[in-house]
Amino acid sequence: MSLVWDNGLFLLKGAYYTLLITVISMIFGLLIGIVVALARLKGNLPIRWLARAYVSVIRGTPAYVQILIVYFGLVDYGITLGPITAACVALSINVGAYLSETFRGAILAIPKGQTEAAYATGMTSWQTLRRIVFPQAARVAIAPMGNTFIGMLKETALVSVITVTELVRSAQLLIAQYFVNMPFYLGIAAIYWVMSTGFSAILHAIEKRLSKAY
Amino acid sequence: MMIRTTELSKSFHGVEVLRSIDLGVAAREIVVLLGPSGSGKSTLLRCLNGLEELSGGSLEVNGVRVDADMPSRRKRSSFREIRRNAGMVFQQFNLYPHKTALGNVIESLLTVKKLGRAEAEGIGERLLERVGLADKKDQYPSRLSGGQQQRVAIARALAMEPSVMLFDEPTSALDPELVGEVLEVMRQLAREGMTMVVVTHEMKFARQVANRIVFMDGGVVVEEREPEDFFRDPRSERARKFLNQLSDH
Ligand SMILES: Nc1ncnc2c1ncn2[C@@H]1O[C@H](COP(=O)(O)OP(=O)(O)OP(=O)(O)O)[C@@H](O)[C@H]1O
Ligand SMILES: [Mg+2]
Numbered sequence: 001m002s003l004v005w006d007n008g009l010f011l012l013k014g015a016y017y018t019l020l021i022t023v024i025s026m027i028f029g030l031l032i033g034i035v036v037a038l039a040r041l042k043g044n045l046p047i048r049w050l051a052r053a054y055v056s057v058i059r060g061t062p063a064y065v066q067i068l069i070v071y072f073g074l075v076d077y078g079i080t081l082g083p084i085t086a087a088c089v090a091l092s093i094n095v096g097a098y099l100s101e102t103f104r105g106a107i108l109a110i111p112k113g114q115t116e117a118a119y120a121t122g123m124t125s126w127q128t129l130r131r132i133v134f135p136q137a138a139r140v141a142i143a144p145m146g147n148t149f150i151g152m153l154k155e156t157a158l159v160s161v162i163t164v165t166e167l168v169r170s171a172q173l174l175i176a177q178y179f180v181n182m183p184f185y186l187g188i189a190a191i192y193w194v195m196s197t198g199f200s201a202i203l204h205a206i207e208k209r210l211s212k213a214y
Numbered sequence: 215m216m217i218r219t220t221e222l223s224k225s226f227h228g229v230e231v232l233r234s235i236d237l238g239v240a241a242r243e244i245v246v247l248l249g250p251s252g253s254g255k256s257t258l259l260r261c262l263n264g265l266e267e268l269s270g271g272s273l274e275v276n277g278v279r280v281d282a283d284m285p286s287r288r289k290r291s292s293f294r295e296i297r298r299n300a301g302m303v304f305q306q307f308n309l310y311p312h313k314t315a316l317g318n319v320i321e322s323l324l325t326v327k328k329l330g331r332a333e334a335e336g337i338g339e340r341l342l343e344r345v346g347l348a349d350k351k352d353q354y355p356s357r358l359s360g361g362q363q364q365r366v367a368i369a370r371a372l373a374m375e376p377s378v379m380l381f382d383e384p385t386s387a388l389d390p391e392l393v394g395e396v397l398e399v400m401r402q403l404a405r406e407g408m409t410m411v412v413v414t415h416e417m418k419f420a421r422q423v424a425n426r427i428v429f430m431d432g433g434v435v436v437e438e439r440e441p442e443d444f445f446r447d448p449r450s451e452r453a454r455k456f457l458n459q460l461s462d463h
Binding site: 111114115116117118119120122123125127131132135136139204214 | 262263265268294297298300301302304306308309310312321322326354355356367370371373374453
């Protein structure tokens with residue numbers, strides 16, 4: 001176990017990359033999710049169709065394969081991304097598809113009467129979305145969104161395959177150096193656990209604040 | 215005429231639920247729409263402010279005209295103009311649950327009229343006072359009774375200073391003991407000279423407040439009369455049947 005402590009700094013650096021990739025992909029995934037949800041709900045036929053195809057393809061293929069395609073596959077077309085960039089791109093695209101479904105469901109869950117009441121006072125459909133529908137939908141979406149984020153934190157383990165030295169790859173490098181497995185694997189498992197529990201707590205606090213309003 | 219519909223018709227998936235409605239409502243007039251369930255009262259009301267698309271005919275509200283065969287962009291902008299002039303009150307209140315009573319009332323002032331918050335709140339507080347809820351301004355709808363919620367909804371509709379108010383069964387979702395307070399606010403509005411189109415099952419209100427009863431059945435206007443005449447001596451068989459059924463209960 002002391003081996004883990006001695007290499008703590010190295011593992012923490014891995015944890016930093018795990019966290020970095022998670023947060024960046026969360027932010028871009030969120031944006032993608034909102035845009036795609038709106039495209040599916042408000043877009044014209046080709047846009048709706050495109051958005052649906054995106055969601056279907058991403059949800060119907062392994063994240064692992066998506067990461068390989070972005071990092072190795074795109075090289076064939078002259079697009080070379082650094083490992084961390086590729087990881088963020090692949091995971092943003094991945095999580096965006098799942099979040100768009102969450103948001104779409106949350107928006108559809110808001111009763112029609114809310115929109116009608118807003119329209120009846122002369123509000124435009126964009127004003128209605130922004131001021132009436134989104135705030136209520138956010139409350140519905142926050143819990144499933146939290147689950148998606150925590151799922152993604154763990155999914156970042158996959159990007160070790162494209163040489164991002166996040167937690168898993170940090171452990172693998174140490175294992176190759178010291179020829180012992182268990183302590184390092186247990187070590188990163190503990191770090192994952194701490195991070196996902198921390199995330200849960202933060203999300204829980206946000207959820208509570210949102211629901212206190214009414 | 216504040217409202218004028220001309221051969222207005224409406225179909226849902228090929229089923230005609232409004233057929234060639236010609237309805238006129240003069241300024242300061244109070245029209246009560248009566249009719250059995252499914253006769254098209256709500257649909258007619260919702261066509262007036264564009265919550266339902268017209269299938270045919272045309273309408274005019276406060277000088278703004280919409281034709282069923284206008285390009286949809288023009289229809290949309292005309293209806294938006296109509297909506298600024300026509301407040302609507304729904305059976306289920308449809309208050310915004312994430313906003314306080316005052317927040318509900320001033321929402322359109324902030325977004326549509328683009329007033330500053332202070333000015334909007336001043337107007338909102340006066341409106342809440344008018345419906346007797348000045349002390350509830352910071353309450354969320356979930357903390358208000360049904361009657362209070364509906365009064366907030368009326369204040370919200372009044373915020374745009376509409377020239378006509380549309381009510382779709384405003385008291386039907388209320389416990390009987392809360393009906394009176396909402397009707398009282400509506401009577402007050404009527405006294406102040408508001409033009410109103412009201413769908414209601416409150417016959418006493420219809421009798422006392424309406425200038426005219428419009429009786430609908432099967433998507434057509436069957437009878438249009440002064441309330442006293444209508445209730446004393448309905449002309450059509452269908453109206454007679456409708457009134458008999460009411461008094462049976
Ligand atoms: N969105 C819709 N889609 C399909 N049919 C509809 C829709 N809205 C209303 N209808 C139909 O149109 C007819 C008229 O309905 P409407 O709600 O206008 O009646 P109403 O007179 O308001 O009845 P009630 O007294 O029950 O409220 C009914 O047959 C109803 O089933
Ligand atoms: Mg109705």
